[in-house]
Amino acid sequence: MKRTALYSKHLALNAKMVPFAGYDMPVSYSGIKAEHQSVRERLGVFDVSHMGEFFVEGEGAESFLNSLTSNDVAALTDGKVQYSCIPNGQGGIVDDLLVYRYSSTRYLLVVNASNIEKDWKWFFSRKPENVSMYNASDDYSLLAVQGPKTAEALQALCPEVNLADLTYYTFTTGSMAGIAEVIISATGYTGAGGFELYVKNEDAEKLWDAVMAAGEAHGILPCGLGCRDTLRLEMGFCLYGNDINDTTSPIEAGLGWITKFNKSFTDKALLEKQKAEGVSRKLVGFVMQEKGIPRQHYRIADANGETLGEVTSGSESLSTGQLIGLGYVATSHSKAGSEIYIDIRGRLLKAVVTKLPFLK
Numbered sequence: 001m002k003r004t005a006l007y008s009k010h011l012a013l014n015a016k017m018v019p020f021a022g023y024d025m026p027v028s029y030s031g032i033k034a035e036h037q038s039v040r041e042r043l044g045v046f047d048v049s050h051m052g053e054f055f056v057e058g059e060g061a062e063s064f065l066n067s068l069t070s071n072d073v074a075a076l077t078d079g080k081v082q083y084s085c086i087p088n089g090q091g092g093i094v095d096d097l098l099v100y101r102y103s104s105t106r107y108l109l110v111v112n113a114s115n116i117e118k119d120w121k122w123f124f125s126r127k128p129e130n131v132s133m134y135n136a137s138d139d140y141s142l143l144a145v146q147g148p149k150t151a152e153a154l155q156a157l158c159p160e161v162n163l164a165d166l167t168y169y170t171f172t173t174g175s176m177a178g179i180a181e182v183i184i185s186a187t188g189y190t191g192a193g194g195f196e197l198y199v200k201n202e203d204a205e206k207l208w209d210a211v212m213a214a215g216e217a218h219g220i221l222p223c224g225l226g227c228r229d230t231l232r233l234e235m236g237f238c239l240y241g242n243d244i245n246d247t248t249s250p251i252e253a254g255l256g257w258i259t260k261f262n263k264s265f266t267d268k269a270l271l272e273k274q275k276a277e278g279v280s281r282k283l284v285g286f287v288m289q290e291k292g293i294p295r296q297h298y299r300i301a302d303a304n305g306e307t308l309g310e311v312t313s314g315s316e317s318l319s320t321g322q323l324i325g326l327g328y329v330a331t332s333h334s335k336a337g338s339e340i341y342i343d344i345r346g347r348l349l350k351a352v353v354t355k356l357p358f359l360k
Contacts, residue, residue, distance in 0.1 A: 004049035005141045005204040013222055021113035023050040025225055032226040036318040039192050039231055043147030044223035045211050048196075049204065052116035052137040054109040054123065060130035062104050068126060069099065070250055070271075072260040076101040081169040081187055084258050085250055086122065087267035091274075092246040093253070095119050096238065098187060100171055108183075112240045141204035145211055146194035146231075149218040154195065157214050158184065163195070177210030179203045189228060191235035191357065233324065234317050236285050236356030242296055243283060243312040243326050251275050252328065253283045254356075281309055282334040285356045287322050290349040292342065294325035299343035308333050308340060317358055324358050325351070 001024040010017065015026035026047065028035060038044045056065060066073040071084035080101055086094035095115040100108035111119045116137050124133055145154060151163040154176075161174040161184060171185035176197065183198035199207050212220060229239070238244045238253060250259045251274040261272050288294065294314030301307055314325030325342070333340055336355045341348040 002050075004047055005201040006047045006049065006208055009205060009208055010047065010222075015222070015224060018225070020225060021050050023113065025050060026222070028224040028226045029222045032224070032230060033318050035221050035223040036227040036230050038219060038221040039147045039190055039223060039227065040319055041147070042219040043145060043149045043153055043194065043215055044221045044227075045208070045215065046144040046146065046223045046225075046228055047141070047208075048144050048228075049141040049201075050113035051142050052109075052111040052113060052119065052135075053140050053142075053198070054111065054120065055134045055136055056107045056109060056123070056131060057105060057133075058131040059105060060128050061107055064126075064128060064131045065099060065107060065109075066263055067265050068123065069097070070255070070259040070265060071099070072263055073099060073101075073107075074263065075260075078103055079170050079172060081171055081185060082258075083169075085244070085255060086119065087250070087265065087271065088246055089266050090246075091249045091267060091270050093240075093244050093248060093250060094122050094246065096240055096244060096255075100183075100185070114241060139200060140198050141201050141207075143197045143199070143204075143207060143211060144188055144190075144194070144228075145197065145215070146188045146190040146223075147192045149215075150194035153215040153218045153220065154211065157210055158182075166195070177207055179207055182207070189237060190231040191237070191359065192231065227318075229313075230315050230318050233313055233315050233326070234319055234357060234359040236326065236358060238283075238326075239313060248283070248328070249274060249279065252279045252281055278331065280331055281328045282331055283312070283326060283328050284334050284338075284353045285358060286325055286327065286340060286342075286351040286353050287358070288324070288342065288349060288351045290351075291323070292344040292347070292349045293323055294327070294342045294344070294351070298327075300327050300329055301341045301343055301348055302333065303339065303341065305341075305348060311342060319359050322358065329353070 309328040311327040
């Protein structure tokens with residue numbers, strides 16, 4: 001197992017450690033529910049240093065990235081971030097990612113930890129001569145400080161940057177806690193607001209300590225992967241490997257909004273046809289009407305017991321108390337209000353398809 005630069009911090013905080021994407025990662029510290037509520041109501045800090053970072057530079061960078069990602073990279077301006085995915089040439093998804101634009105000739109890609117090697121090979125093998133790439137995944141640590149009190153707590157650490165000016169999906173580079181060139185990004189995977197902070201490994205512990213100290217008066221908690229999952233599920237955010245993968249199309253997954261057809265890119269014709277003609281299955285959110293937690297791969301059926309699809313993610317919503325899930329179902333049962341049934345250990349328990357996000 002690899003270890004992040006903050007591994008000793010997690011041990012000192014008595015974190016429960018688990019293997020994840022090749023790393024020994026904290027799943028919880030004080031408990032998933034307490035950490036979840038801290039992020040929704042105040043703030044929490046996550047070590048997500050296992051994520052991958054690629055720098056892409058050169059005269060051809062914009063057109064190169066635009067040809068391999070589903071969203072329109074040309075629509076970005078300096079200091080903006082874009083959510084996108086990488087079509088795999090067969091209607092599926094190599095990965096979902098964030099694209100950061102420094103300029104038209106310099107970008108940062110942030111990819112999922114489990115896909116770093118796969119993504120790197122995908123991009124690098126298709127790179128033209130006027131583009132250079134650098135895999136900085138082993139150089140950077142990443143702290144996700146999330147929650148409504150984040151800007152107030154962190155502002156004192158970065159007097160040169162007005163955090164209130166960083167609107168959703170924008171970023172800047174500045175000094176934070178006396179550390180130069182921290183990438184400060186108004187992004188996150190919780191729906192609770194906040195910032196993601198990219199820092200060189202040698203400065204990770206210093207930044208962690210500063211964030212914890214700055215957040216102490218606001219009730220900050222260190223948070224693990226457990227509540228990261230419950231938080232993202234409440235927002236209906238896809239998790240690669242669960243809700244999207246090499247066999248799911250962006251159109252099926254409800255990611256048509258990041259699939260732009262005003263440019264040429266991998267799978268354009270296929271995905272454009274799917275959008276025009278429709279697909280046979282769709283990813284939906286649902287709320288259980290009977291007591292039972294839906295788990296990944298549980299069968300989804302209609303009232304007659306006929307298979308409609310399967311669950312991809314499921315949990316209790318710790319903010320609402322509802323039992324919620326995501327799953328692919330036949331398009332005939334994908335509209336909000338449709339009744340479906342989750343096969344939980346041989347019992348068909350009723351659920352209702354709902355519009356996302358679960359937490360309004």
